[in-house]
Amino acid sequence: MTSSRAPGPAPAASDSALHRALQIVRRTLWSVAFFSFFINLLALTSSLYMLQVYDRVLASRSLPTLLYLTLFAAGCLATLALLEVVRSRLLVRMGVRFDAQLSGLVFRRTLQGGRTAQPLRDLDQLRNFFAGPTTLSLLDAPWMPVYIGLVYLLHPWLGHVALAGGVLLLGLGLWNERATRRPLTEAGQEMSASAQFAELSGRNAEVVQAMGMVPALSRVWRLRHDYALGLQGLASDEAANVAGVAKAFRLFLQVAILAVGAWLVILQQSTAGVMIASSIVMGRALAPLESAIGGWRGFLGAREAYRRLSQDLQAVADERPAMPLPRPTGELVFDGVSAGPPEARHFTVQGLQFRVAPGVCLGITGPSAAGKSTLARLAMGVWRPGVGVVRLDGVDIAAWRREDVGPALGYLPQDIELFPGTVASNIARFGEPDPEQVVEAARLAGAHAMILTLPQGYDTPIGPAGANLSGGQRQRIGLARAFYGQPALVVLDEPTSNLDAEGEAAVRQAMEALKAAGRTVVVIAHRPALLAGTDQLMVVVDGRIASLGPTAEVMPAITRRVMAQPEGRDLGALGVAHG
Ligand SMILES: Nc1ncnc2c1ncn2[C@@H]1O[C@H](COP(=O)(O)OP(=O)(O)OP(=O)(O)O)[C@@H](O)[C@H]1O
Numbered sequence: 351m352t353s354s355r356a357p358g359p360a361p362a363a364s365d366s367a368l369h370r371a372l373q374i375v376r377r378t379l380w381s382v383a384f385f386s387f388f389i390n391l392l393a394l395t396s397s398l399y400m401l402q403v404y405d406r407v408l409a410s411r412s413l414p415t416l417l418y419l420t421l422f423a424a425g426c427l428a429t430l431a432l433l434e435v436v437r438s439r440l441l442v443r444m445g446v447r448f449d450a451q452l453s454g455l456v457f458r459r460t461l462q463g464g465r466t467a468q469p470l471r472d473l474d475q476l477r478n479f480f481a482g483p484t485t486l487s488l489l490d491a492p493w494m495p496v497y498i499g500l501v502y503l504l505h506p507w508l509g510h511v512a513l514a515g516g517v518l519l520l521g522l523g524l525w526n527e528r529a530t531r532r533p534l535t536e537a538g539q540e541m542s543a544s545a546q547f548a549e550l551s552g553r554n555a556e557v558v559q560a561m562g563m564v565p566a567l568s569r570v571w572r573l574r575h576d577y578a579l580g581l582q583g584l585a586s587d588e589a590a591n592v593a594g595v596a597k598a599f600r601l602f603l604q605v606a607i608l609a610v611g612a613w614l615v616i617l618q619q620s621t622a623g624v625m626i627a628s629s630i631v632m633g634r635a636l637a638p639l640e641s642a643i644g645g646w647r648g649f650l651g652a653r654e655a656y657r658r659l660s661q662d663l664q665a666v667a668d669e670r671p672a673m674p675l676p677r678p679t680g681e682l683v684f685d686g687v688s689a690g691p692p693e694a695r696h697f698t699v700q701g702l703q704f705r706v707a708p709g710v711c712l713g714i715t716g717p718s719a720a721g722k723s724t725l726a727r728l729a730m731g732v733w734r735p736g737v738g739v740v741r742l743d744g745v746d747i748a749a750w751r752r753e754d755v756g757p758a759l760g761y762l763p764q765d766i767e768l769f770p771g772t773v774a775s776n777i778a779r780f781g782e783p784d785p786e787q788v789v790e791a792a793r794l795a796g797a798h799a800m801i802l803t804l805p806q807g808y809d810t811p812i813g814p815a816g817a818n819l820s821g822g823q824r825q826r827i828g829l830a831r832a833f834y835g836q837p838a839l840v841v842l843d844e845p846t847s848n849l850d851a852e853g854e855a856a857v858r859q860a861m862e863a864l865k866a867a868g869r870t871v872v873v874i875a876h877r878p879a880l881l882a883g884t885d886q887l888m889v890v891v892d893g894r895i896a897s898l899g900p901t902a903e904v905m906p907a908i909t910r911r912v913m914a915q916p917e918g919r920d921l922g923a924l925g926v927a928h929g
Pocket residue numbers: 691694698716717718719720721722723724725764
């Protein structure tokens with residue numbers, strides 16, 4: 351399961367990271383196999399000791415021989431213990447390095463995909479498997495032929511018994527694999543789907559509580575969960591059957607080999623020592639097979655986790671080793687852009703062509719689902735255009751390294767989520783907060799006074815997703831975060847949706863201040879009062895630019911149209927006017 355990539359296009363950075371991580375695993379497993387060699391040799395101590403005691407000491411009645419043999423055996427076993435310790439330490443460190451190689455990337459993937467923590471769980475599962483007991487027993491498996499050969503050396507007939515036993519156990523293992531693979535794989539998929547469902551429902555806990563959706567959601571969840579459990583049960587039953595048969599069979603093999611041994615002793619072709627030693631050696635030979643049968647479920651789970659993980663990592667936007675560019679001045683150009691959500695096949699905005707110069711404020715309005723937020727995401731480089739290019743200072747925004755361009759961008763999304771941390775670190779985007787800049791951004795956003803009324807001011811901790819703040823407070827802090835660090839391009843998606851008149855006035859002032867400082871500002875809004883403060887106004891309808899021009903010209907035309915609407919004074923009604 352390590353390296354079977356089909357030849358194809360050059361691997362993305364993420365792909366090679368998984369590759370590198372697996373290389374670490376492979377390299378460590380080689381050293382572990384090396385240690386396993388000596389561990390396996392030393393594990394023969396007790397059987398050899400028994401052979402010597404039975405056949406030599408008891409026959410010769412020599413106490414010194416017994417003493418030396420015992421001391422030698424004790425020394426061997428102490429070495430064995432030491433090697434076991436080293437081996438498991440190697441495995442633990444391998445797990446840590448494997449994790450270190452991938453966890454950053456996987457975490458980023460989780461942030462980009464923005465759905466659930468499944469990739470992180472997959473990574474955990476994979477790491478635990480690699481460092482776990484099944485891997486060890488699989489590493490012991492190559493020793494099987496050696497052990498069986500050893501039994502043959504003791505006596506050919508004993509060897510036949512051990513070999514036949516090994517072949518039959520192998521057959522049981524294959525039966526296990528065939529019978530459990532499909533249901534276990536499916537059960538794993540269903541399990542992770544139901545875990546994701548629970549995770550996502552948990553995020554909407556308030557809605558769920560308020561509208562009494564708990565029973566209905568539980569029902570949906572139960573259904574999926576039960577189905578997964580059913581499949582798992584099916585597979586486990588089958589696996590238990592095989593494991594039971596395998597265990598009984600292996601115990602019976604011990605009886606069989608002792609019986610054959612005793613028979614040989616009676617025929618005087620062998621000794622009691624050989625009889626007992628062969629039974630121990632055969633036990634060791636077959637143990638990896640038995641534990642592989644027992645641990646097969648872990649193996650299948652890990653394989654599934656690996657499949658999901660490599661798929662997920664393929665989807666990670668490959669990090670370009672782009673040349674660092676000077677800080678942008680904020681000129682925004684949409685050059686024939688058509689685009690849609692990352693996973694959709696259709697475009698939700700089409701043929702967008704416009705330019706916003708630094709120091710200019712562009713207002714965007716239009717009916718719901720017209721594509722305004724899509725445009726904002728494109729301007730921020732969050733989504734990539736399917737056709738055309740979005741340029742910042744003449745450079746394709748996708749070509750900028752995020753770390754370079756991010757600080758020069760200010761984005762207030764329509765749904766504001768804050769992160770667990772203090773108000774100050776949220777405003778400072780979790781970088782090292784510069785107190786002066788934090789306060790400056792908060793003042794610009796009209797949030798400073800509000801923040802000072804919080805229990806610990808700027809050091810007030812914010813709960814998950816900003817749960818302990820009001821909608822307006824969240825929006826003000828979100829604005830301050832967008833303004834932090836004097837960004838060259840600021841995109842505000844409905845910045846006043848939760849604000850009172852005072853907050854709206856603050857946003858208008860901020861727009862003026864940003865313009866005066868030569869920043870590029872894009873504001874998506876419905877309210878005429880806010881849009882009146884823009885220089886250019888764009889009306890988006892059905893994913894296309896319906897009109898674009900100086901606000902002084904576009905505004906009167908659309909207000910006339912909107913005023914003609916019975917419902918009134920919201921520019922969102924434009925779609926009706928256009929349609
Ligand atoms: N994450 C997404 N996944 C799939 N489709 C999406 C996603 N976001 C938006 N869309 C679709 O894209 C279209 C444009 O949505 P967008 O959010 O840009 O509208 P909008 O103009 O911002 O509307 P509103 O005024 O309601 O915020 C809609 O048809 C919507 O269904």
